[in-house]
Amino acid sequence: MVTSNPALAQLGGYPLARLQDLAGQLRADGATLHDFSIGDPDEPTPAFIREALTGAVGPVSRYPTAAGQRELREAVAGWFARRHGVEIDPDAHVLPSAGSKEAIFHLPLAVLDPGGPKRHVVWGDPGYPVYGRGAMFAGGVSDPVTLTAEDGWRLDLTALPADRLDRACIAWVNHPHNPTGATVDVGWYRQQLAVARDHDVLFASDECYQEVWFDEPAPSALEATDGDLTGVLAFVSLSKRSGMTGYRSGAIVGDPELITRLRLLRPNIGTAPPDFVQVAATAAWSDQGHVDERRAVFAAKRAVVLPFLEEAGIEVSGSEATFYVWFRAPGGDDAAYTEALLRERIVASPGRSFGPGGTGWLRLALVPTVDGCRAAVARWREALDAGRLPGS
């Protein structure tokens, strides 16, 4: 028998997939679902981006390069300057990626020595499972740190023992945070970055929800560097910002020495975004108007869902940014409440699917349209009134 990578046996199924299977069964039975489970909003990609893509499909097809088109790297640098006030060199500090997921997954291949003493990858639980999985497939160790409501769902490197930090090669942070929607300020980045640098840990900041903020613009970790990008990488994406999940387009931005390493590594992987996607991405990064419009749509959805949860006495935590709403499971059991909601044709994600630290909480991804959110809330309210769902 062909041997197997032991990391595969540790997967236990992609956590969100099981729930999707259950919802899929209901759909197959003809049920209409209010689906708040996957972070892939229903709003269309702006027309100018679609047109940029189709206009760039030429008669001859060529391999894209891992370094990407200079126009795209310039557009990313321009966005960092306008949005974050950070000066980025398009040649030394930027690499395009095929969305941020693959870039996150592949990062350990450039920095993790499977035979060395720094094989751990630290990340916050609940969190995006790909941080830990990338570590495992690279021959390292996933080292999740439990986050709590009391700590604002923020990973605190300053509270970790020195030996745990010394074993780590990467610390992942992710704000605005999936699944809790928690945010941080530049001061927090400064504090965490200082600890990471003290222990020679790469500070990797997953910033794919950067543009989905409501009170104050979410900062980038790069704002905390004061121009010295050593030991820091930010992972940005057009998926959520510009409604381009299917285009697979993002960028890795930061430490020039690490960017050089990734430029060496990534041609071996074959994840350079196609040239026509890069043209569409250049158009997207260069425009801010559509981002503001999308943010207003998400704000309208929040204005439907948040007051309802409050009125129902359901405790909301985090949920300051992103299109996620994170709430405590009425009755205390997130799996049971997810199932009860599913019986009402409302699909949410049990917090434990983002790691044991999410147990007792649920995530709603505000992906249905505003009208879809209203319909779901009406159904939810009716179920509560009829006593089919536990109250708070």
Ligand SMILES: Cc1ncc(COP(=O)(O)O)c(C=O)c1O
């Ligand atoms: C926290 C987080 N990081 C990264 C990603 C990957 O996004 P993409 O590959 O579409 O850029 C997601 C997707 O949902 C996410 O929630």
